[in-house]
Amino acid sequence: MPELAHLLAAFVVAGLLPAAFALPTPQMSYGEQSVPEGGVTSPVPTVTAPTGSLYGPDSLRGEIVQPSPISGGDSAIVSDYPLVSGQEADADLGLFLDFNGVENPQPIRGTLGQTDPGPQTYEYQKLNPDTFAPSGTDSGSVPQAKWPMGLSHNKFGSGKTSGWARQQNTGQLPSATAMAGVDMRLAPHAYRELHWHTANEWALMLKGSVRLSAINEKGESFIDDISAGDVWYFPAGVPHSIQALEEGCEFLLVFDQGDFTEYGTFLATEMFLRNPKSVLSKNLQTPVSAFDNLPSDQLYIFDGTPAPANISEQNITSSAGIIPQKDSYTYHWSQQQPYTVPGGSVKLIDTTTFPAAANFAAALVTIEPGAMREMHWHLTSDEWNFFLQGSARITVYAAPSSSNTFDFTAGDVGYIPASNTHYIENTGTEDVVFLEVLQQPVFSDISVAQWLALTPRQVIKDTLGLPDSTLDALPKEKTYLKTGNANLTALASDPSGSGAYQS
Numbered sequence: 001m002p003e004l005a006h007l008l009a010a011f012v013v014a015g016l017l018p019a020a021f022a023l024p025t026p027q028m029s030y031g032e033q034s035v036p037e038g039g040v041t042s043p044v045p046t047v048t049a050p051t052g053s054l055y056g057p058d059s060l061r062g063e064i065v066q067p068s069p070i071s072g073g074d075s076a077i078v079s080d081y082p083l084v085s086g087q088e089a090d091a092d093l094g095l096f097l098d099f100n101g102v103e104n105p106q107p108i109r110g111t112l113g114q115t116d117p118g119p120q121t122y123e124y125q126k127l128n129p130d131t132f133a134p135s136g137t138d139s140g141s142v143p144q145a146k147w148p149m150g151l152s153h154n155k156f157g158s159g160k161t162s163g164w165a166r167q168q169n170t171g172q173l174p175s176a177t178a179m180a181g182v183d184m185r186l187a188p189h190a191y192r193e194l195h196w197h198t199a200n201e202w203a204l205m206l207k208g209s210v211r212l213s214a215i216n217e218k219g220e221s222f223i224d225d226i227s228a229g230d231v232w233y234f235p236a237g238v239p240h241s242i243q244a245l246e247e248g249c250e251f252l253l254v255f256d257q258g259d260f261t262e263y264g265t266f267l268a269t270e271m272f273l274r275n276p277k278s279v280l281s282k283n284l285q286t287p288v289s290a291f292d293n294l295p296s297d298q299l300y301i302f303d304g305t306p307a308p309a310n311i312s313e314q315n316i317t318s319s320a321g322i323i324p325q326k327d328s329y330t331y332h333w334s335q336q337q338p339y340t341v342p343g344g345s346v347k348l349i350d351t352t353t354f355p356a357a358a359n360f361a362a363a364l365v366t367i368e369p370g371a372m373r374e375m376h377w378h379l380t381s382d383e384w385n386f387f388l389q390g391s392a393r394i395t396v397y398a399a400p401s402s403s404n405t406f407d408f409t410a411g412d413v414g415y416i417p418a419s420n421t422h423y424i425e426n427t428g429t430e431d432v433v434f435l436e437v438l439q440q441p442v443f444s445d446i447s448v449a450q451w452l453a454l455t456p457r458q459v460i461k462d463t464l465g466l467p468d469s470t471l472d473a474l475p476k477e478k479t480y481l482k483t484g485n486a487n488l489t490a491l492a493s494d495p496s497g498s499g500a501y502q503s
Ligand code: MN
Pocket: 195, 196, 197, 201, 234, 240
C-alpha cells in the first residue's frame, strides 16, 4: 500500500477522518427473488455499506485504559443568566414568572431546579413559565390540559381564498374525551357547505356576522343572522348551512364528542355524488340532466353569491311553519349585559334562556389584571375552555395528590376533567376574556371559598387549621371572581404576606 493511502486508512480507523472520505458510498441492492412452493415472497432488500462508512470504528468502545477528555468542547455549564422577579422567592408561593424580559430563561424556582443548557426554543418557555419552572406545589402528573389552536393544522376551503378551519380533538388533546373544538374562518359571502353530523354543535361567533339556515324533523324551518358574541346550536342530525355576510366571519364550534372531526361531516355534495343518478332522478322527480352541473367534488368551504340583505326573502316554510322562538337555534348573547363583580364580569347561557342547547352550559368571563376566576370545580361535567383575549394560568388539581399548572394566551384551548379543582388567574396586563363550556343543562360549580364559609367552623379548623380571622371574612355568597394585586410578584418582598390580594 502506498504510504499516503496507508496513512489515510489509519486516520479512518482512528476516527479522525470520516470513512466516506476513503471508502465507497453505501449501496442498496435486492436479493434474488425466489418463488417457493405455495406463494410468492417479496424481494428482501439488503444494505451493503462498507464497514466504517455508516458506523464508527470499534476502537471507540470505552474502556478504563482509554479515557476520553471530560472537559472542554460542548460544556453543560450555563453562565450569565439573569433571574426574573419572583424567581428566587419560596417555590411554594408559586409566583407567576414573567420570562419575557430575559433572553435565556432558566427552570429555577426558589431552591428548586437547575439551569437548562439546551437544546431548547426559548419562546416556548416564555409562553409556558409554569410548565418550565413549576410552582413548588405542583405534584405528580396531570393529563395535558392545554392545546394552542395555533398549532392545529389548517384545512383550506375549496374556493379561492374562501376560508379555512382548524380543530382540536382527542388527536391533539387525548384527555379531552367529552368535547372537541373548531376555529373556522369564512371570507365575505363564503359558505360552510350544507351539512350535518352525529354530534351536537354549539358555536360562539368571534368576529363578523353570518346567516344560518336549518330545518328540523318536523319540517319546521329556521333562518337568522347573528354577529360577534352571539351563539348558535344545531342538534345532531339537523342539516344546516352557514354563509358569511359582507364582512366575513370567524367562529368557534364546540361538539359534544371528544373525537369529533370537522373534516368528517355529512355533506350535501357528497350525498349527491355518492348515489346513483337514476335514484337522484326518481327522488327529486326530475330528468337526469338536472344533475349535469353537480360539482365534481365536495365544496366544504367555498365562495358564494351575496345573501340578500332582506332575510325574509330567504324564509321558506312548510305547513309546519318556522321553528318556534322557544326552540330557536340562536341566542343573541352579544346583547346580554354582563353581571359585574369585583375583579371582572360573568355572562351565563344554558337551558334557562337557550333551551334548544339541551346539554350545553357556558360562561363568558372577563377577568381584570391581578384578579382571578375563583377556585372551583364542576360536579359531573368536564370543562372545555377557550381564551379569547389576554394571558392566564390554571392549576388543575386531580385526586388524590396531583396538580400541574398550565399557561394560556389568546387562541388556546383548555380542558379540565369533572371534579378537578381549577382557578383562572389573569397573569397579564390586559383583561382576560375566556369561555367556559360544560356538558350539562344548567351552569353550576362548587366554590371553594363558599364551601368553607358554609361548613361548621370546628370542622374547618380541625381539618385545615385556618384562623378565625380568615373564616370570619369569607363571604357566604358565591362571588365567581376574586380581586388581586396586578403586581404578581409583590409577595416576594412583602413581609405582611398579603401582597397577593392587596397592593
Ligand atoms: Mn355543523
